[in-house]
Amino acid sequence: MTKPDISIIILNYNAEKFLRETLKSVACQKGLSIETIVVDNNSSDNSRAMVKKEFPTVKWVQRHTSLGFSAGNNAGLPYAHAETILFLNPDARCTKSTDLKKCYTKLWSDKTIGALTARVNLVLTGGIDVTCHRGFPTPWAALTHFTGLSKLFPTIPLFNQYTKSYLGYTTQHEIDAVGGMFMLMRRAVGDQLGWWDEDYPLYGEDIDFCYRIHQAGYRNLYWPEVTVLHYKGVVTGMSAQSRQVSTANKATIKRVKGWSIQAMEIFYRKHYQKKYPFFITWLVYLGIKLLKFRRVTLA
Numbered sequence: 001m002t003k004p005d006i007s008i009i010i011l012n013y014n015a016e017k018f019l020r021e022t023l024k025s026v027a028c029q030k031g032l033s034i035e036t037i038v039v040d041n042n043s044s045d046n047s048r049a050m051v052k053k054e055f056p057t058v059k060w061v062q063r064h065t066s067l068g069f070s071a072g073n074n075a076g077l078p079y080a081h082a083e084t085i086l087f088l089n090p091d092a093r094c095t096k097s098t099d100l101k102k103c104y105t106k107l108w109s110d111k112t113i114g115a116l117t118a119r120v121n122l123v124l125t126g127g128i129d130v131t132c133h134r135g136f137p138t139p140w141a142a143l144t145h146f147t148g149l150s151k152l153f154p155t156i157p158l159f160n161q162y163t164k165s166y167l168g169y170t171t172q173h174e175i176d177a178v179g180g181m182f183m184l185m186r187r188a189v190g191d192q193l194g195w196w197d198e199d200y201p202l203y204g205e206d207i208d209f210c211y212r213i214h215q216a217g218y219r220n221l222y223w224p225e226v227t228v229l230h231y232k233g234v235v236t237g238m239s240a241q242s243r244q245v246s247t248a249n250k251a252t253i254k255r256v257k258g259w260s261i262q263a264m265e266i267f268y269r270k271h272y273q274k275k276y277p278f279f280i281t282w283l284v285y286l287g288i289k290l291l292k293f294r295r296v297t298l299a
Contacts, residue, residue: 005032006104006184007080010088011072013041013235016050018091023055025093031101035059038090039076041066069180070196070205077195084108085190089181091231092120099226103184106223114218115185115210117178118226119169128169129230133222134177135161136211137267139276139284146291175222176214180206182228189218199270202236202256204263211271254296261292 008026012019019038026036038051039061051058059079063072073087084104094100099118107116120132135141138161144150145162153159157166167173183206193212196205210220236256265288273281 002033004035004082006084006086006100007035007037007082008086008088009073009076009080010036010038010090011041011069011076012038012043012047012090013066014043014045014047015090015235016043016045016047018231018234019047020050020054022088022090022093023051023058025095026088026100027055028097029094029100030097032104034100035080035082037061037076037079039063039072041068041072067201068198069202070198070200073180073196074198077190080187083187085185085187087180087183089230091234092181093229095227095229099228102226103223106221106225107184107186111186112217112219113221114189114213114216115178115183116221116223117182117184118228119222119224120179120182120228120230123229123231129179129181129232130163130165131232132179132181132230133163133165133167133169133175134179134207134210135164136176136214137162137207137264138272139280142264142284142287146287169222170224172221172223172225174219176220177207177210178220178222180209181230181232183209185213189213189216192216197270199266200263201259202263203260204267208267208270211267258292258296261288261295264288264291 010019010022023036026034037059040047041063042065048060051060061076061079063075084107086100103116103118107113117132120129121127122129141161144159149159150162155166160166164175167175193216197208200208213220236252265285268284
């Protein structure tokens with residue numbers, strides 16, 4: 001059996017109509033062989049029947065829990081045979097038939113690249129999805145982001161470490177963290193790092209992965225020569241831009257908000273707690289508790 005050039009792992013949860021668009025965009029790709037794997041996090045919609053009928057060559061991996069973006073992505077890896085892995089959200093899609101070929105070629109042109117993402121635009125607004133272009137959430141970066149200082153001074157690097165918007169979005173450059181909605185990497189890098197950290201229930205796991213990639217000496221690359229479209233948050237309901245088309249109910253949104261804040265605490269404990277003095281750590285955890293109270297308890 002000849003190995004495919006790329007194995008695409010798509011983690012699905014009740015995203016049938018969006019997943020169809022994603023798989024159609026994958027099926028249109030030219031210039032390389034592709035293996036597509038859909039890992040399903042215990043959906044209750046007709047996703048499985050749709051895939052089996054309309055995309056019979058797609059591998060379906062059924063899980064019996066809806067928990068875990070990391071665990072779901074990791075569950076697809078035993079079924080992936082390529083040396084290049086693309087993690088793709090079920091509500092993200094390519095825009096041109098040459099997109100994946102271009103990204104594949106770019107990735108393999110430079111072995112210092114740990115993970116590569118395209119420019120990711122939001123379907124419903126046309127603007128960029130800033131989560132594809134992130135800085136690491138140091139205490140200072142988080143403070144300037146959540147207090148609004150980054151919006152007051154959008155072009156000043158000191159106040160924009162959270163999204164690094166001052167770097168612009170039109171040219172390629174190294175970035176701290178790419179987003180899990182479109183994350184292309186070599187299998188060897190993932191094997192070296194142990195893939196996705198399953199301590200994260202949802203959110204934060206892509207930043208954690210990119211942090212470990214960076215710590216291992218690789219570069220994470222933002223490459224806007226290719227544009228991907230992303231609905232963003234259709235399953236979780238976390239994105240204001242896509243709330244009108246989201247499949248999430250109020251209980252799901254509240255639960256997901258809790259997980260997103262829990263991810264902040266997990267990341268800080270794993271990567272920053274030993275680097276900062278006690279009083280900084282105390283302030284960080286206080287800020288996380290206050291954010292949880294505002295976003296979850298008062299919701």
